[in-house]
Amino acid sequence: MSGFSTDWLALREHADLRARDTSLARLLGDHLTRQSPVRVVDVGAGTGANLRATAPYLGPLQSWHLLDHDPELLAAAGSALAAWADEAEIEGSGLFLTRGAQHIHVTVELVDLSAHPEAAASRAPHLVTASAFFDLASAAWIERFTAAVARAQAVFFTVLTCDGRNDWAPPHATDAAVAAAFRTHQGRDKGFGPAAGDVATDLLLHAFHQHGYETRVQDSPWLLDAADAADRRLMAALATGTADAAGETGFVPPARLDAWLEARQEARQCRIGHADLLAWPKTSPQRR
Numbered sequence: 001m002s003g004f005s006t007d008w009l010a011l012r013e014h015a016d017l018r019a020r021d022t023s024l025a026r027l028l029g030d031h032l033t034r035q036s037p038v039r040v041v042d043v044g045a046g047t048g049a050n051l052r053a054t055a056p057y058l059g060p061l062q063s064w065h066l067l068d069h070d071p072e073l074l075a076a077a078g079s080a081l082a083a084w085a086d087e088a089e090i091e092g093s094g095l096f097l098t099r100g101a102q103h104i105h106v107t108v109e110l111v112d113l114s115a116h117p118e119a120a121a122s123r124a125p126h127l128v129t130a131s132a133f134f135d136l137a138s139a140a141w142i143e144r145f146t147a148a149v150a151r152a153q154a155v156f157f158t159v160l161t162c163d164g165r166n167d168w169a170p171p172h173a174t175d176a177a178v179a180a181a182f183r184t185h186q187g188r189d190k191g192f193g194p195a196a197g198d199v200a201t202d203l204l205l206h207a208f209h210q211h212g213y214e215t216r217v218q219d220s221p222w223l224l225d226a227a228d229a230a231d232r233r234l235m236a237a238l239a240t241g242t243a244d245a246a247g248e249t250g251f252v253p254p255a256r257l258d259a260w261l262e263a264r265q266e267a268r269q270c271r272i273g274h275a276d277l278l279a280w281p282k283t284s285p286q287r288r
């Protein structure tokens, strides 16, 4: 349905975890020390990877609401989170997880966020968060979404938004052509209108400043090395996905694209640029 398979999300989770900027995650934790339980909404939650990575930085009592439009991914989130936790119990329509000293209540909601950006803020969250999501959204959607988050005066934290800097080693003569075609594809409608792609972080920054938020951004690139078996599998899938997307634009002749893909299956390293962003209301919300 969404074009994101559980296999792809599982394949990237180790690289995502390594890439996330931990200083920003710690600062997030500092902003939310007084909220207990801290109420979190995760937009485009997929199989729950963002919860698994972010929860350790928050307090002992947490309540997470996962939003996604793909029922298969949300179903997979339940099992992945139960496997991640030390203990998991079904509680009403939710899941109650214990991991170390943390107690995390999780609910999920099937929702098409493209039509309902305000769903992110409808439960008076302390934190609205996402991972690998905002490059899919459009500029107009980001405006409506940030307005809803700001009305709720929630803290905002998003990680792993593509920044357009993709470098492979060793270099190949078709790299620039493939990168340009891939960027064009990235800007196509992913369900929210023309996608923001690699300017998503700038749009979020601008919108949150307009709403009187303070912000901090950090780079969070994937640094992948073919000497590592898990990285190698991710690089192979990434090369195929990049070639498929570039091919759909028709901008790169098929023979050149095939040669690029063949060479990329043998690549030694690659760096895929992302950014993490934390935004918080200037008049800080130590109030709920």
Ligand SMILES: C[S@@+](CC[C@H](N)C(=O)[O-])C[C@H]1O[C@@H](n2cnc3c(N)ncnc32)[C@H](O)[C@@H]1O
Residues within 6 Å of the ligand: 002, 004, 009, 043, 044, 045, 046, 047, 048, 049, 050, 067, 068, 069, 070, 073, 111, 112, 113, 114, 115, 130, 131, 132, 133, 136, 190, 191
């Ligand atoms: C790249 S995946 C990231 C998933 C997860 N956050 C992670 O980091 O593994 C993007 C997610 O956005 C969800 N998504 C895309 N369009 C959506 C929409 N219109 N409404 C709700 N979720 C959507 C997809 O189903 C997918 O789970």
